[in-house]
Amino acid sequence: MSNGSGLESLVDQTISVITNDGRNIVGLLKGFDQATNIILDESHERVYSTKEGVQQLVLGLYIIRGDNVSIVGELDEELDSHLDMSKLRAHPLKPVIH
Amino acid sequence: MLFFSYFKDLVGREVTVELKNDLAIRGTLHSVDQYLNIKLENTRVVDQDKYPHMLSVRNCFIRGSVVRYVQLPPEGVDIELLHDATRREARGG
Numbered sequence: 379m380s381n382g383s384g385l386e387s388l389v390d391q392t393i394s395v396i397t398n399d400g401r402n403i404v405g406l407l408k409g410f411d412q413a414t415n416i417i418l419d420e421s422h423e424r425v426y427s428t429k430e431g432v433q434q435l436v437l438g439l440y441i442i443r444g445d446n447v448s449i450v451g452e453l454d455e456e457l458d459s460h461l462d463m464s465k466l467r468a469h470p471l472k473p474v475i476h
Numbered sequence: 477m478l479f480f481s482y483f484k485d486l487v488g489r490e491v492t493v494e495l496k497n498d499l500a501i502r503g504t505l506h507s508v509d510q511y512l513n514i515k516l517e518n519t520r521v522v523d524q525d526k527y528p529h530m531l532s533v534r535n536c537f538i539r540g541s542v543v544r545y546v547q548l549p550p551e552g553v554d555i556e557l558l559h560d561a562t563r564r565e566a567r568g569g
Contacts, residue, residue, distance in 0.1 A: 383509035385537060394533055398542065400497060402529055414513075414539055426529060448497060448542040451519075451533030458532035468528050474496040474542050 385410045388452055393418070395442060396449040400471035402426070404453060405440060414444035424463070426471075431464035448474055478565050482558070483508040483546075492522065492547040493538055499527055501536065512540035 388407050395403045395416060405421025418440045425433040483505070492502045493514060500523070503516030517535050521527045530536070 383507040383513060383515060388537075394530065396497075396499075396529065398497075424529075444539075445541075447539050448495060449499075449501075449530070449536055449538050451530055451536040454532050454534050457534070461532055466528050466531075468526070471499065471527070471529055472497045476496060476541075 384412075385414075385416075385450060388450065392453040392455060392458075394424075394449075394451040394453045395447060396451070396471060397442065398446045398448055398474040400473045402471070403437065403440065403442065405437070407450075411444070414447045414450075416442045416444070416447060416450070418442065426466070426468045428467050428469055430467075431462075432466050434463070478561055479512065480508065480510060482561075483512065483514075486548065486552050489549050489552050491516075491549070493543055494545040494547070495538070496542050496544045501530070501538070503536075506535070509540075512543065514538045514540065514543065514546070 391407055393407045402424045403421055404424060405418030408419045409417035421437045421440045423435040423437055425435060487505050487507060489505050491505050492500055494500045499521060501516060501519050501521055503519035506515040506517045508514055515537050519534060519536050521530050
């Protein structure tokens, strides 16, 4: 991730957003602003649970309000393709408590 | 502005950022901005077995508003310099 402190280096890349309520949304970063509002294309949510593997819910075009963003991660497609989502078990992330 | 400058001096160091959702992420500080948003490189979540949610993320942007603590390398803290700077700030100059 080179140059600057914003998200410009991630535009048109696949990112993984963790929201304040603990959701994990993966998609193509199409836009953002100084408030960290985020536009995602071809997005899906990854739902973690301890009972079964990770469920992927298709969301499509999505806008996330900046207030609700915790982490924006650059998704390494190579690493991601080696993950077996059906075997991953975990509690959903806790919500952010300010 | 003090802590913004302070964090800028720490760029390149290894830090652990603890978030308000109890997640702790360790990585190399890549940059900070005016909101104290933090970018980390070569990240790993401290308890990966409990939190496998970021297994395929190596670089990330953390929103300043969700940071609870930043754990710093001891050698990255110049106490004298910080003392002086905070006093100067408190005096309003």
